[in-house]
Every structure is written in C-alpha cells, then in structure tokens.
Amino acid sequence: MFDTLSEKLNAVFKKLSGKGKLSEADVDAALREVRLALLEADVNFKVVKEFLARVRVRAIGIEVMQSLSPAQTVIKIVNEELIRTLGEPAKIDLSGEPPHVVMLIGLQGAGKTTMAGKLALHLRKHQQKPLLVAADTRRPAAIQQLQTLGKQLDVPVHSESDTVPPPTICINAVKRASDGAYSVVLLDTAGRLHIDDDLMHELEEIKQKTKPQEVLLVVDAMTGQEAVRVADEFNKRVGLTGLILTKVDGDARGGAALSVRSVTGVPIKYLGVGEKLDALEAFFPDRLASRILGMGDVLTLIEKAQENLDQDQARQAAEKILKAEFNFEDFLSQLQQIKKMGPISQLLGMVPGFNQMAKELPAEVTDAQMQRIEAIINSMTRAERQQPEILNGSRRKRIANGSGTSVQEVNQLVSQFKQMQRMMAQLKSGKGRGMFPGFPGLGI
C-alpha cells in the first residue's frame, strides 16, 4: 500500500514542476490521494477532513528538501501529523495507594475478557497482584470464560451468581482487595451498545462506586466509520482514561485508532496481537501510523530480531561465514532463530513492499518449505552436517526417508547449500557482513 500511495503521489507530482516550494495545487492534488488511503484504512471521514486540513496548512509553501522528492515530502508531513495525532504511548496508571481499580468497557465482541486476562498476566509480570472480576452477568458463560482464563494464568477471579447486579459484584471485589491481598482489580464488564441507555447507566454506577483509576475502552481494530460515535458516547457517559486496540494481528489497517483517538483525546495504552494470553504489545504511534498508511512495520521487525536473535550466535555465524566454514549445523541454528521471530509470512508482511506479496504467497510456501529444510537437516548425522561433502547417494536416500521428503528435495537442498557456500567464499574476498545471506530456495 505504501508503494501504491507513494506511486500515486509520484504520479501526481510528475505532472508538476517537481522541485521548489509545494504550491497549493501540488498539496491539494497529493492530499486527494492521502484522503483515499485514509478512508480505505477506515479512518472516519470527518476525522480525515480535519486531519487533512492540518496537513494542508503545514505543507503549503514548504521547501522541498534536496534529499526528498515532493511525494516523499508530503508523506513525511502526513506521517508526522499522523504520529502526532495518535499521541504518546502510555502505560496503565498505577500511582498512589493500591488497590488500583481498572475498568474495561466496550461493545460486544471487542475482546474485553481476553484483554482482561492479558492485562492480568502483564501486571503480574510487573510485580503486581491482580484480581480479575467477572462483572459480565449477561453473556452466557462469560463468567466461566474469565474463570477459565484465571485458572490458566493462576490469577484469582472474583465472581458471584449471574443474578447479582454487576455494580454490587464490583464493589464486593474492591472490598476484597482492600485488605492488601491484591494490588490491581480488573473489572471485566459486559459488552454493550453505546446507545443502550440502561446499560450505559450501569457503567456510570460502577464507575461512581468503585472509583477506577483507569477506564479503558476496548476497540476492535477492524471497526469501521462508527468507531467515532461509539468512542464519543462511551467517553461522554463514562469518561475514559485510555484506549486498547484489539485484533491488531489481523490485516485491518486500524484507522479506527485514529478516529477514536481524535474524538476522545485519551492515550492508546496497549495493543492485542493474538489469541494467546501473552499477545499484548505496547503501542508505538510511529508503527501504527505506518500501518494506517500501509507502510509496513519495519520497526516491529527490527525489534523482533533484537528480541529473538542470540547476538553471540549471530556473531559466531557471521565469523564462520567470513571464514567460509559455514556448515549445516550453523544453518540449522540460524533457521531456528528466524523461526522464533514468527511465521515467515508474518515477517514478510512487516517489510514495506512485501506485504502484498506475503498475502499472495501465503505461509504455505515459506513456512512449510522451512519446515522441510529443517526436517532434512535434522535427519542428518552430526558428521554429515559438519561435512556436507560426505553426503553420497545412500546417505541422501536415508535422509530423505528419515525426513519424509524425497531424494530430489535433499539433492536440491545440498546443491543450494553448496551454492551458498560459494557465495560465502565470494563474500570472504569481498566486504560481506550479512548475518543471513540469501538462500535461493527460500527466496529471501
């Protein structure tokens, strides 16, 4: 998408003078394309209008820098303004005396209960003692759902019969925490429509009686234009302190975040990025901005690499590559490190220009291929891995049988590996420094 947006902008500017100052006409032509990109990302149309008005004021008359094209200049301004609008990241506020009450609210199906579990785990990792509170007495089995999550996490859950009014349950839970046994009380409230007066009143009551330090609106990243009205209503009636965006692991562009943030002004605190209970990420405005503009998520990729790659191993591998001593064992350990970062398809999706390709060419190809390569190497003896040249016909046949692949596949891997070794030998004489030189079969 970044490619298409920047290509579109390039096309717009091709007709124009190019360098010098951005004129009104230049900017308006460019912003028409930006408008479409934002609308396609589900940013509310009114928010888009206000946003573009701000960008327009900033962009008109600006000097196009020597190093940038006019299109890049506009994208830079749009991106900066987007980051500014998305606001600074913020963590849960746990200042003052415990217990801290945190209230999770939102529409049905936004992901409140799962998020309550994730926050409990996150807070416990930060030396807090969370108490989960099952305040959703409406949805069938919502209480059991939270209880099950509590059991999985080994976090206590306060629950009462589903005939007890939710405000009473919440008050009792806070009482239970006030003797110091728990430091954070997480209220999982029932999903409700922002226009349901009775249920909105119930939230007001819970808030009034439990005095939460945080009232967090849980918003599905796939939400469309209505995000604005939903957030506005919840904010007006209950008063929000923060936002949580869920299901960010999907391919929604997440423009709702910009809408919701614009209309409420409260900070985005966390992102839900998967069904597992540790799939919780801090929010970084620059990354979300890139995503809304469709620019991929290079920063996340870099961070994932830093988190998961063993620096020492990487250095050793690099040294071996330089000495052209790289064997199948080193290769296997590199493969495993990359795998720790997540499915290849997901990694590709984070690279600008690759996200479309990653969609067209699903995990099927790359991840399965990786698995087969691993299986083949795992079926080799240590001697074979260290000295690939001893791999004769009968050894290859045994490896194919052992790994559930064919002799052809083993042959292919060995010949590709030899090719790679030759490349490394060339690197040795050149100035190569890559940790993972391109492996033809993987296309990376």
Place this chain on the structure above:
Amino acid sequence: MFNFLKRKDQVKEGLTKTRQSFLSKLTSLVVKNEVNEEFWTGLEETLIGADVGVETTVALVDKLRGRAEKEGARATDRVQAMLKEELLAILRIQNPEIRIQNSLPRVVLIVGVNGSGKTTSIGKLTNYLKAQNNKVILAAGDTFRAAAVEQLKIWGQRVGVDVVAHQPGADPGAVAFDAWQAANARHADYLVVDTAGRLQTNFNLMKELEKIARVLQKNDPTAPHETLLVLDAITGQNGLQQAREFKKTVPLTGLILTKLDGTAKGGIVFAIAKELQLPIQYIGTGETLDDFAEFDAQEFVDGLFE
C-alpha cells in the same frame, strides 16, 4: 404466528436506529431538492460514513451521475430513488443453489472472526429453525476459546436442543464428525456447527477450518450444505478481506450480519455482495433469541430511505 409478528417488530425496532441516522443525513441533503456539487459530496460522505467503502462509493456515485445526466434528473429525490435501485441491484443475488435438498441432516457451518457473534447467532438460528418444526443438533466446534463450549450449551438449553461437545482443546474436526453421527442417528433435520473465531490472516487456523469442512464430507459428501460467515455490522473495510479469505477456505453460501441494533450500517456488505456474490441470509438485531430474521434486501434498502 404471534411469535413471528413479535419477532418482526423487534427486528424492525432494531433496524429503525440504523435507518434514522442514515435517513436524517439523506433528508438533510434533499432540503433544496436540487442536484448540485454539494449534493454529490454529501451523498459520497453518507455512503462512506456507512462503511460502503471508497471504491464502491465512487463507482455508485459515478454511475448515478451518469444516469442523472442521461435521464435528465435534476431533483435529488429522483437521484435518491436511483441510488436505492442501484443498492438493491447489488444486494439482489440469487441464493446459491442448494445442493441435494433431501440430504439429511442438513449441515450448516458457522464461521467468522473473533467476536463477530457466531455463538449467539447459532442460538438464534437454532431457535428460528426449531420454530419451523426442525429437529436441530449443535456441534460445539469452538474448543479453543475459554468457556465457548459452555456458552453454546447454555444456548442449547435455552432453545431446547442437544449439543454434542468434547473436552476443551479437542480436535474440532472430531467434534464435527461425532456430531454428524449423532445428528444422523437421532434423525435430525439440521446440524449446526460452531467454530472458533479466527482472523483470516491466521494460516493455521484457516487450515483447521478447511479440515472441519473436509471431515464433515466424510459423513456426507454434500456437506456442509450451508456455510455462513458471521459479520459484525460495525466492521469496516476489513470485512471484504474477511469474506474473500473465508470464501477461499470454505464454500461460503452467505452471511449473517450481526449487531444491526447499534448505529452501524453494515455498508461493507455492498462491496462483499458485489465482488463475491455472497447474499446476506440472516440479520441479528439484539441479544435475545427473537432478535433474528431472514434478510430482506428490499426491507434493508427501503429502511435506508424510509
């Protein structure tokens, strides 16, 4: 009959909210009843604001501009009537031919992303089918999410139908297989299979879904007879991507559009209908069993202009 009327009323009431906001916007556009640039801009914003999407909106507005010029329409109410025709034309899709009518149990597979309202919709759909004197069996195929099996069992109790379930974490394919056997042995008319919510980008979970459909075919090669994608009306442009990916994985026959009692308009269904020829089969308009109805395109579009 009385029940049917009651249901109709509830559904109507739910839809009114959707209509009102759409309607008020459009009427504010037609005060002058003169087609000008302001009108077109307003029309475009109304459609985009309803999640119809840029591409579909631009296509619609272009077509209407063309028609207005050709037919010499200068009054906004004429153009509005045209818009209604065009919207209706998009939604008017032949229901896919139902395969082997008399193969029993008829298997209905329910799929969708997390939180779209699959389990609740199953409760309501089952109630709906049962009211037409069908014997229904439910398969608790969401073995992943905490307490999803319990949730379906509660709906089963409310409606009064049997639920076939395994332990949490069990293979959903195996649940579907056993449930079909049970439905067949008990001479059920319908087997409705619940599945875990999954984002369409999750390759492994999409493969799992494919497997559930495959396993059902071991019992009856014509199954699943209906595969319905449950879509939350508040979903934005990602709804199209959802429909595309689920359709690639399982033989989708239509949509259930849920949560229409809110203020969301569900405009993405136009893009889905246009590109994928998927009809909306049912709509959900609330949390109780009766907040459910067959989709009526005429009513839906009329509602936007009432």
